[in-house]
Amino acid sequence: MYFQKKRCIAMLLAGGQGSRLKVLTQKTAKPAVPFGGKYRIIDFPLSNCVNSGIDTVGILTQYQPLELNEYIGNGQPWGLNKTHSCAQVLPPYERHDKKSGWYKGTANAIYQNIDFIERFDPDYVVILSGDHIYKMDYAAMVEYHEKHNASCTIAVREVPLKEASRFGILNTNPDGTIYEFEEKPKKPKSTNASMGIYVFNWNVLRDALIADEDDETSANDFGKNIIPNLLNSGHKMMAYTFDGYWKDVGTIDSLWEANMELLGKDPEFNIRGDERRKIYARNNALPSSYIDDHAKTINSFIAEGSEVYGTVRHSVISVGCTVGEGALVEDSVVMPGVVIEPGAIVRHAILGENSRVCRNTVVGGSFEPEEKKQISVTSKGSVVEAGIVLLPGEML
Amino acid sequence: MNIMGIIFANDGSLGALTTKRTMASLPFGGRYRQVDFALSNLAAAGVRHVGIVTRHNYQSLVNHVGSGEEWGMDLEEGGLEYLTPYAMSTTDNYRGKLESLHSAMAFLEYGAEDECVVMIDASVLSNIDLKDVIASHIASGKDITVVTKAGICNGSRKIDLTMKLDDQKNITDMAVDYEAPADYLASMDIYVLSKKWLIKQVKEHIAHNLYHMDRDLVLGQWQKGLITVNPYVFPGVALFTETVEEYYHNTLALVDKTVRHDLFGYNHPVYTKVRDRVPTYYGEDCEIEGCIVADGCILEGKAENSVLFRQVTICAGAEVEDCVIMNDTVVGEGAELKCVILDKDVVVRPGAKLIGTPNNPIVVKRGDIV
Numbered sequence: 001m002y003f004q005k006k007r008c009i010a011m012l013l014a015g016g017q018g019s020r021l022k023v024l025t026q027k028t029a030k031p032a033v034p035f036g037g038k039y040r041i042i043d044f045p046l047s048n049c050v051n052s053g054i055d056t057v058g059i060l061t062q063y064q065p066l067e068l069n070e071y072i073g074n075g076q077p078w079g080l081n082k083t084h085s086c087a088q089v090l091p092p093y094e095r096h097d098k099k100s101g102w103y104k105g106t107a108n109a110i111y112q113n114i115d116f117i118e119r120f121d122p123d124y125v126v127i128l129s130g131d132h133i134y135k136m137d138y139a140a141m142v143e144y145h146e147k148h149n150a151s152c153t154i155a156v157r158e159v160p161l162k163e164a165s166r167f168g169i170l171n172t173n174p175d176g177t178i179y180e181f182e183e184k185p186k187k188p189k190s191t192n193a194s195m196g197i198y199v200f201n202w203n204v205l206r207d208a209l210i211a212d213e214d215d216e217t218s219a220n221d222f223g224k225n226i227i228p229n230l231l232n233s234g235h236k237m238m239a240y241t242f243d244g245y246w247k248d249v250g251t252i253d254s255l256w257e258a259n260m261e262l263l264g265k266d267p268e269f270n271i272r273g274d275e276r277r278k279i280y281a282r283n284n285a286l287p288s289s290y291i292d293d294h295a296k297t298i299n300s301f302i303a304e305g306s307e308v309y310g311t312v313r314h315s316v317i318s319v320g321c322t323v324g325e326g327a328l329v330e331d332s333v334v335m336p337g338v339v340i341e342p343g344a345i346v347r348h349a350i351l352g353e354n355s356r357v358c359r360n361t362v363v364g365g366s367f368e369p370e371e372k373k374q375i376s377v378t379s380k381g382s383v384v385e386a387g388i389v390l391l392p393g394e395m396l
Numbered sequence: 397m398n399i400m401g402i403i404f405a406n407d408g409s410l411g412a413l414t415t416k417r418t419m420a421s422l423p424f425g426g427r428y429r430q431v432d433f434a435l436s437n438l439a440a441a442g443v444r445h446v447g448i449v450t451r452h453n454y455q456s457l458v459n460h461v462g463s464g465e466e467w468g469m470d471l472e473e474g475g476l477e478y479l480t481p482y483a484m485s486t487t488d489n490y491r492g493k494l495e496s497l498h499s500a501m502a503f504l505e506y507g508a509e510d511e512c513v514v515m516i517d518a519s520v521l522s523n524i525d526l527k528d529v530i531a532s533h534i535a536s537g538k539d540i541t542v543v544t545k546a547g548i549c550n551g552s553r554k555i556d557l558t559m560k561l562d563d564q565k566n567i568t569d570m571a572v573d574y575e576a577p578a579d580y581l582a583s584m585d586i587y588v589l590s591k592k593w594l595i596k597q598v599k600e601h602i603a604h605n606l607y608h609m610d611r612d613l614v615l616g617q618w619q620k621g622l623i624t625v626n627p628y629v630f631p632g633v634a635l636f637t638e639t640v641e642e643y644y645h646n647t648l649a650l651v652d653k654t655v656r657h658d659l660f661g662y663n664h665p666v667y668t669k670v671r672d673r674v675p676t677y678y679g680e681d682c683e684i685e686g687c688i689v690a691d692g693c694i695l696e697g698k699a700e701n702s703v704l705f706r707q708v709t710i711c712a713g714a715e716v717e718d719c720v721i722m723n724d725t726v727v728g729e730g731a732e733l734k735c736v737i738l739d740k741d742v743v744v745r746p747g748a749k750l751i752g753t754p755n756n757p758i759v760v761k762r763g764d765i766v
Contacts, residue, residue: 037675038691076465077670263677265696271674272692278672285665288426288690288703289676290656297684297695303675304427304691316675 004084006120008142008199010054011113012045013106014130015062020251023379023395024352029061030250031130032068034335034353036262036271037303037318039281040071041249044135045128046078046087047279052138054126055085058116060109062092062102077282090116099213105220111209117202125205127198127222133258134246135273141240142199151204151235154178154227155197155242167193168223170239178237183223192239195246198222204235245269256350256375259316259333263299284319284336294325303336310340324359331373332364344384348392349376355396358386365392398445399530400510400591401438402479403431404493404517405450405457410640412761413739419637420448420518421456423722423740425650425659426690426705429460430637431518432668433659438514439467440664441526445474445510447503449496451481466667477503492607497598504595513594515609517585521635521646524586525663529628533588536626540614541588544581544627545634551575555636557583557610559627567625570618572611581627583610584634633658644737644757647703647720650688673706681712697727711746718754736760 018030025033031042042059049057057080061068068089074080075087090113094100103109110117110127117125124145126138136155145153156170164185170192171180182188208226212218218225231237245268247258261268271279286305291297296311305320310327317323317334324342332346337354340346344357349364355378357363363384364376374393378384382396390396405421408414414422420431431448438446446469450457463469464476479500481490490496493515497504504513512533514526524543533541542557549558558576560569569580576582587609597613606612617623633655635646649655660666673692678684683698692707697714704710705722713730720737727733728746735752738744739762748766752758760766 265679279674280672283670283672285667287656287660287666288650288688290651290653291684291687291689293686295685297678297682299680300678301675302678302689312678318675 003119003121006056006122008054008124008126008138009056009058009117009120009122010045010049010126010128010138011058011060011110011117012042012049012128012130013060013109014042014068015060015065015103015109016129016131017063018131018250021255022252023377024252024255024350025064027064027067027380029064029068029130032071033249033255034318035133035249035255036259037301037316038284038336039271039279041133042068042071042130043078043279043281044133045130046072046075046080048134048136048138049126049128050078050080050280051277052136052140052142054138055080055082056120056122057087058090058113059087059130060090060103060113062109065089065091071282073282078280088116105218105225106222107209107212107218107226108220110205111213111220114206114209117206122202125200125202127196127200129196131248131250132195132246133249133269134242134244135277135279136197136242136244136246138197138199141197141242144240145199145238148176148238149236150199150238151201152227152230153199153238153240155195156192156239157195157242157246158191159193161188161191164188164191164193168196168227170194172239176238176240178231178239181223181227181231183228192241194223194227195242196223197242198227199240204230252350252375252377253373256333256348256373260314260331262301262316263314286320292325295323310342327357330366348373349378349390351378352380352382354380355382355384357384358388361386361388361390363390367392397511397530398507398509399441399443399512399514400504400507401443401446402497402513402515403434403438403446403448404496404515404585405431405448405454406517406519407452409638410643412759413640413643413737414453416453416762417456418450418453418518420450421454421460422637422643423705424521424647426688426703427671428666428668429457430521431457431461432666433521433523434516434518435461435464435467435469436664436666437516437522437524437526439469439667441514441530443514443526444469444471445507447477447479447500449479449490449493449500451490451496454478454480460669462669466669474507479503490607492612493609494598494601494613495607497594498602498607501595501598504591504598510591513587513589513591515585515587515589519637520584520586521637521659522584522630522632523659523661523663523666524584524630524632524634526586526588529586530588532628533626538624538626539589539593540623541626541628542614543584543586543588543630545584545630545636546581547578548582548634548636549576549578549580551577553636554638555580555582556585557614559583559625561627565627567618567627570615570625572608572615581629582636584630584636587614632663635659640737640757640759641755644720644735645754648701648718650703651686651701656688671706679712682710697729705740714744720757739764742766 080087406419676693679696
């Protein structure tokens with residue numbers, strides 16, 4: 001079979017459980033969690049790839065892959081199903097040697113798929129993860145990497161000092177070269193946080209992966225092992241500063257916040273882009289939405305296939321939802337296919353896919369602006385039975 | 397049984413709305429084009445070999461339907477074909493359905509395994525279970541099945557083909573281009589017939605300079621007692637569009653829950669070309685009441701009893717009532733619109749005022765600035 005040589009391909013790490021999303025990832029891998037009314041988290045890195053001219057993407061899956069695999073399919077929604085493009089799902093597999101088994105860490109996941117990468121004989125490999133909401137031109141980062149003749153380039157962004165110890169922190173020289181990498185440091189020396197987006201020269205990465213696999217003490221992780229090892233062995237590593245919107249949606253609170261940041265006349269994150277840089281998603285053959293005579297829709301995102309008879313304020317209503325007459329939805333994220341029956345009240349909540357809030361029930365509560373908001377969550381397919389009250393911060 | 401589908405794209409009869417498009421590619425219901433219904437009906441019945449007959453202005457149609465990917469019809473074998481007129485055809489251009497089929501004989505004769513043909517027009521919209529129609533056709537043993545709808549004829553509306561049934565469901569009268577009384581059934585321009593029989597009929601008719609499907613084949617042959625006709629009465633919603641006024645009322649009919657749910661939900665989904673627009677944003681002070689809204693709109697003003705297509709902008713202070721607003725149109729601040737059909741890419745200047753009436757809606761053509 002003929003494989004076209006690629007200058008650059010992407011490997012997308014999508015196998016993590018995302019346990020901090022609690023009930024939302026009980027049956028779904030984090031990258032398949034719905035976002036923004038009609039998207040799933042993985043749509044953002046995948047669309048970024050396509051919009052950056054990267055047409056070959058390996059997607060490493062492990063945890064609860066059914067929905068994620070279905071969603072990716074043959075890559076058609078992102079235009080990755082053409083003769084010389086692909087969205088290839090790469091699950092762990094059995095091997096002739098003793099090295100088979102689950103992906104032990106992020107580096108091991110790539111290691112186990114060296115053969116996939118070799119087919120395209122790439123100069124550069126971009127490593128991405130499936131847990132962030134952002135729009136980024138990876139091509140510009142690869143240009144930067146090439147221009148500086150680096151072995152590895154890491155995307156960084158400024159984070160507040162008090163949050164820096166949650167990230168991998170890069171300490172750089174004035175010319176942008178990295179001299180030190182600290183994974184989640186207690187006393188961070190800078191506020192340059194790694195975004196978990198790496199560009200590698202493939203030959204450098206391949207050798208590093210093989211060496212890492214031979215080291216039995218290694219955790220086989222990019223942040224803990226591969227990056228520090230390359231730095232110690234004298235490779236030129238660059239930091240690439242990205243200052244656009246970027247949000248880790250790994251927790252209930254951050255997922256809720258990121259959805260809220262889509263709202264407003266001048267939103268913090270504007271998904272609308274120019275015509276040629278759209279965020280693509282798998283389509284749900286649903287009709288246009290219907291907003292009833294008695295409905296009120298205020299400062300909200302409402303996706304196609306929804307029917308609104310009640311009041312929706314400062315919320316994201318996803319595809320195929322129903323908000324019944326007299327119901328109130330406020331400051332909430334309503335995932336696809338949810339039914340909110342007449343008279344129900346939903347505040348500060350994330351309602352999981354296809355869940356149902358029965359008549360006259362109450363989910364969540366109100367908070368003062370400066371108060372910490374406790375988000376109530378319903379899991380996929382769950383039913384908040386009539387008369388039940390789901391308290392602020394409670395999960396079903 | 398293998399079924400072949402033939403969709404007639406139909407020339408436009410809606411003035412400015414169809415000067416540059418066929419009836420098939422006329423936008424409908426916020427995110428659709430009329431042809432989506434015919435294609436989705438065929439797709440849901442498992443039909444995977446479909447020809448689209450078209451003769452004028454088919455650029456927008458080809459652009460929309462493409463390879464048929466959205467309907468699962470981009471296949472190695474069979475799949476979707478465009479039956480456009482040949483420049484060197486024996487006639488100048490098609491005069492009727494039979495003539496168009498005659499010049500597409502290669503398509504008809506291809507694929508010996510297709511036993512049955514479903515012919516369907518793009519201008520009558522329904523969500524119909526064609527498997528049931530085909531089963532009825534086979535059970536009837538008749539030559540041709542015509543799908544009909546009660547309650548369309550009213551004595552003043554001119555319908556392509558109408559028929560009257562007695563209590564035993566036998567046809568007692570049939571008429572073409574007739575302002576039939578209310579007790580007549582209107583043909584939905586959906587026919588089921590055997591492929592072999594159709595090919596024979598097409599050849600016979602063309603040889604005798606007959607080309608009109610309804611007049612010559614169905615009515616003419618039935619009157620002479622040469623063919624048998626099985627009327628299938630469709631119980632669901634069917635929207636007939638021949639005039640601007642009908643288009644306007646059919647579009648606004650979607651605000652009615654029964655119409656909307658029948659057309660989009662009961663049998664199967666209706667597929668259309670994916671545009672990847674973001675969800676619609678409803679602003680802080682917008683008032684949207686009784687509206688059908690597609691993705692990608694930015695709504696800051698007021699809209700009532702209207703259908704808003706993809707990426708429509710209604711600025712603050714604008715008031716829209718009983719309107720049909722197609723893709724990418726912008727209604728400026730303080731503008732006031734009532735009973736208006738705005739085609740794609742129209743700009744309504746701030747403060748502009750356009751007032752039509754339900755029986756005579758104003759039509760603003762594509763790309764105009766008013």
